[in-house]
Amino acid sequence: MSDSSSGIPRDPRRRKALQDMTRFGGGAAVAATMLTAFGVSSRAKPAQALRPPGALPERDFLAACVRCGLCVRDCPYDTLKLADWADGPAMGTPFYVARNVPCEMCDTIPCVKACPTGALQHALTDIAKAKMGVAVITSRETCLNLQGLRCDVCYRVCPAIDKAITLEISHNARTTKHAIFEPVIHADDCTGCGKCEKSCVLTDSAIKVLPIEIAALKQDEHYKRGWEEKTKAGGALVDAPLKLPVRRPEGGTP
């Protein structure tokens, strides 16, 4: 295509065009790199910013959510907000901060229904199965129940009371004659709605909802739980008592 065998066109206008193309191509590559880096760094959002029910894992969420705000519009409790530049989560994406307005766990899950992209997965039809985060007693030193008092507020407000939060009784070593009613969260049933965090009576909530990737990890693949494998297999996994090698110094007697 070029006018000369060296590959550099002799016609100054075409040479200019080629130069422009290289320059612009280079500029575009720089722009793409910067935007990619920014896209990757946007996956980190503040721990207190929670995604709406049914949200895909953060990485996929940023590929899916078009920042339309339809979920925000259909949330009857004004729980959800769209992120402004300075809010922390990727610009324009929906989030809520439990301590401000928690999710009221609507039976009909209007936010998910409104989502046009599946960033909020339409497969979520039972709000009790939502996983917006997991509550954690982040401050054992200030939680009133853990000091031996009977506050119980987080436990009382939990929509999944006695499943997501239970009170576990133990001996109060300080007074030696009372009990401690420790609020214990069970990640399987906690939806991360944040009602507990919202209602904690302390100035700074002693219970906080954290993102599941921080607070509720999956069981490791390579550590098998013998008792679970046993039920799965429907019986003992090894037939006979194992014959284990005897370890003793050579020549020694039992």
Place this chain on the structure above:
Amino acid sequence: MTAKARPKARPYVDARAQKGLWAASRFLVLRRASQLFFLALFLSGPFLGVWIAKGTLASSMTLGTLPLTDPFVFLQSLAARHWPEGLSVIGAAIVLAAYLLLGGRTYCSWICPINPATDLAAWLRRRLNITFTAKIRPDLRLYFVGAVLAASVLSGSIAWELINPVTALHRALVFGLWFGAGGTAAIFVFDLLVARHGWCGHLCPVGAFYGQIGKVALLRVTADNRAACNDCMDCFAVCPEPHVIGPALRGERSGATPVITAGDCTVCGACIDVCSKQVFHLGLRGRNAVRPDPSMTAPSPVARVVSSQPAVLERDLP
């Protein structure tokens, strides 16, 4: 090349004198009305409790039945490897079809909330006689479209929406997220002081994407009355994409179509408003007929203008 001539500070003077105020500002008035109208659809809900359009320009639901999704955002989402579940597929198809009919970058001049800001910058530039402009080639934005799509693939996120000042301004207006309007302020300053039509005419990948649709879109502006052109250059002064006019307006000798086929044309109609000789009209792609040279039929130049006026106005009313 002709577009390089220094724009006049008051290009509308002739048109107003010869056609009257309305005929010289119809498209401007209609465009502002359209921009306000589309904004009002989104604002009636939060302000009056009457929900017409919910959502934002990225994706919306009108009257609970009509889903609309920006095809460029949709494309980035696909590039980021999300297969959409829900109404966004239909929404994007509807919007794409609409712009294939209505002109592609009609989005830019009739809907985009940034347009009034960049129009204002261009107007101020003319009035304040700011002639300095950085030289950026108009096709730089196409490279940006490529960069945005590449970044979407590589980062697995809808890359442009992370910083897009267009949707950020819309969210500022509709959801009250005012930091998002900062980008628009920067664009205004850039357009005013750094480059003429700097943002919309050279950089914005959203406009560039719609420009690709515009390359095949049906509704176009046509210089079908180009024989009447008196080379006043007013249209070049007001057009946000002056390079699109030349081929159609000056195509007489080469026999090129009078239709402005370039996708960059935003179908804003500024040329139609500003032309005192009624050279431009709205038209359709493929309608390549030119109006006969009026000097063949009309006896004097004065009579020519007067006699052609009423018919033209009727035809143009949307």
